[in-house]
Amino acid sequence: DGGITQSPKYLFRKEGQNVTLSCEQNLNHDAMYWYRQDPGQGLRLIYYSQIVNDFQKGDIAEGYSVSREKKESFPLTVTSAQKNPTAFYLCASSSQEDEQFFGPGTRLTVL
């Protein structure tokens, strides 16, 4: 089945620790995105990538980093510099002529 997957579903982080969220798609989409969603809020763009080995900052990139070494994969690292990382993280992908398809999300909690 074609789709976009995220892992883990739940993630717990200690203060000062970096964590990496996985996002994989087998839809052959060029573009991939990371969003953050806080309770009762809409989605805010963290980073996006339109092509392998290239990515751009979104509205709230501080404290996050990404890589795009493969077309299928777009991992997001939440660094210790992100002071309020507890949120629901959503990955999406799209072709140039299509809407964005979302993964199931990863819920990150800081202990």
Add this chain to the structure above:
Amino acid sequence: GESVGLHLPTLSVQEGDNSIINCAYSNSASDYFIWYKQESGKGPQFIIDIRSNMDKRQGQRVTVLLNKTVKHLSLQIAATQPGDSAVYFCAETPSPRYGGSQGNLIFGKGTKLSVKP
């Protein structure tokens, strides 16, 4: 700044009734609009989209209306069912859909739809 917003944060309807969810946008350069449905703890699902050169688009039980004069977008759900209970987001992008970047898709805060049996 320019942003997408919603008129109502919550909407409660009776099963079988029609639902109308509204969205206001302020970016006159927006070219492409999408409605997403998000169930609790899940990622958003695409429902329907519309380009700025259209006023209306219909899908299965859903219709999106675009009024560019007042910068208003609405989602109509016919014969609302319990499975329609979710948060609905509108999203806009000022970039052309074809050949353009969707990196700047802007989401509203969402409307929670509750369907009473």
